[in-house]
Amino acid sequence: MYNLKEIIGRVKTVSSIVKITNAMKMVSSVKLKKYQEKLYKCKIYKKKIEEIFRLLYHYPYTYNKKKPILLIVITSNRGLCGNFNNLLLKKTEKLIESCQKKIYILSIGKIGKDFLDKKYPIYFYNRDLIENLNEINLSNIVDDIYQKFLNGYFSNIKIIYNSCKKLISIKQILPFKMKKMKNPNYLFEPSEEEIFKYLFPEIIKIKIYKYILESITSEHLSRMIAMHKAKDNGIKINHELLFIYNKLRKENITKEILEIVGGI
Template structure:
């Protein structure tokens, strides 16, 4: 049985850890509110922008000439993996890494064997995980979350777009956590390039039934709209991941605080039992000594 001093030391240690987890939960809750507001405001804009692009490009020949819609034989792949910079957020980062590895093994196994799969890491945890596994990792935008802004994410999107247009990559996909609520994050894998039109038949039917007046010209609208939609797509993914991270960390710290509380109960019970045993032993020794003297 552990001594009273050891048990007191463990109680003090667990109590200190519990205070830290409580503080981290409060910090995560404060950050989550801001991150949640940002993604809730972004979702309708991103959705409408995508719908607008699909509607306009369905009946526009110029959209088909865009370098971002060129479908080529897949030889070189870029995966944009969005994770966090820090841990202590449960399985948040592990799930993203597992999803990305699944995509590679199921879709791009041959390219991976030839070393033609590159990871663009947004977040340090993802960069570290794939570097350990021997993948080529682009860490240019690893510190995006240190000062999260549209400008920083736009630079990453423009880099991927430029390399795709020049033929350096044949496909670009994004792997990230979508925020549902504090306790739930959904893994999403989205193809960024080449652009894939959603429900093309219905979109083309709608476009054929409507006569559009383009102002400015159709060419200018298509040329401006496609790159902007791609940048917003990546920015939305990063905002989703940011909110998901804080939600996952809040949940993890709440669970850690509860576990610390349960452990404290057990340690205090052990402490009381140990203390009672020590007192009983001392009493027995005193009684034994007194009887010996009397005899």
């Protein structure tokens, strides 16, 4: 049975948790808006660069279908974001088990690396892209896997991530097909071949950049919802504790009054 002192202690603890979860919700809300704006700008840039790419597109590279697959798995570095990581990692396991070829993992995010490292070979791990997504960090990774693909080390490269619609998406990065647009008599300077050689890795980079942005946006949305629910649950628990506190206090007062009356 609780006593009054224990209940007050619990009320203070839960109140502190409510303040923390509310603060985390507000932080995620601000970050969510920031990454939504970044994602919007990225989509515009991706659309424009793809329009140019379609004018030049031809796929000159060959690849060995028997070679291993590289699977890029995007998770968060931290928890407290609901089922954001759990559902994705379960889907990743099913995808790996259903594949008949050897799979290497490129893990972006600490949660995914800690989980997958126990069972599957990790080709590369990076956690900085989640906290500090920039062109230099991303270029180093994209250039490496792009060259590995061209040299026949991987047969294809796939990515799995949480999209902004809170759905788990699986996309194929390489090889890919893109419908070529009719060339409306443009003059290219430098040559089409040189522009294509530059744009080909750039189009891969912008795709991966967009998917990481979507994952980070989805993470902050999930964390904001999780913290909102945690705050509401904390408030509910506090109300229940205060109800018990007031009931117990009334019982103690009634008992003391009865003892006084009985002693007269």
